[in-house]
Amino acid sequence: MAAKRVSVTQLASSLRDAITRFNRRVRQTRPVGDLTVTQLSALTSLQLAGALSPRELADAERVQPPTMTKIVAKLEERGLVQRTPHPTDGRQVILAATEAGRAILAQHERARDEWLAPRLAALTPEERETLRRAAEILQKVARA
């Protein structure tokens, strides 16, 4: 209880609308270094984890395995990801960022989110804190 003025349904609508528009806006910005947002996200997950199977990476990115196959294929074309066979399980594949992939990520660490960062910087510290906590909550909800 202590329900706020805004009902859950209304919150759902406005939150979804806000996120939809925000997301479009983020995607409108030209991909950094020829990597799309999706590809960059996958590559980042991969580097953070060290090495993952396609399924694990798909789960981490919340997409279906065939979708990840395509994303990985594009990253592999560019030589950013390497595919090695699993030592014991012949079905599995192990994915890892290559030297070039890590270089790209490092290179973009500063340039990353070049559209978004200045706009966040223009907000008040309280607003940024709200967004920081919201990001955590959204991750939790998406994961549920």
Added chain:
Amino acid sequence: MAAKRVSVTQLASSLRDAITRFNRRVRQTRPVGDLTVTQLSALTSLQLAGALSPRELADAERVQPPTMTKIVAKLEERGLVQRTPHPTDGRQVILAATEAGRAILAQHERARDEWLAPRLAALTPEERETLRRAAEILQKVARA
């Protein structure tokens, strides 16, 4: 100054990742009543505004005009949107939700966001309040 622990760049990354995954999750849910999230959002904007030109609607939805042309075409096919010529300007078109369109929206007012609403309901009131304020901030940022 008074910079929070988390740098703006880090916030940009984590916020973008959270929203990307969240958005995927929302889109994974099958469209309500055969309307996709995109179509529903456009139809809602249209009804809220009363009537808009394609360009105005595209601006409101943060997409390019050709994209809106396609979205509107699908809504028109279903008879949810009506296209009437502008009284004085022969170039322009006026879009408005039809009776059927309004009926669909009314019908979905309760069923809308059926995936999201229960998950929001499971959060604490404080978390919901954070998301409510975050939605406002995100709208503002997307609009900037």
Added chain:
DNA sequence: TCACGATCCTTAGCTTAACTAATGAGCCCG
């Protein structure tokens, strides 16, 4: 031990959603 079900990844094919570039129609101003 070996056959069968389960798991992993990929292929194939489809849909949606977005973009840019170009086209055609109409408006307006000099």
Added chain:
DNA sequence: CGGGCTCATTAGTTAAGCTAAGGATCGTGA
């Protein structure tokens, strides 16, 4: 009244996602 601008659409491409189906491999239970 002609040339430049704006509006909407068409055309064509790309990315991103899905489901369904296939082949290869693993592991288990009779």
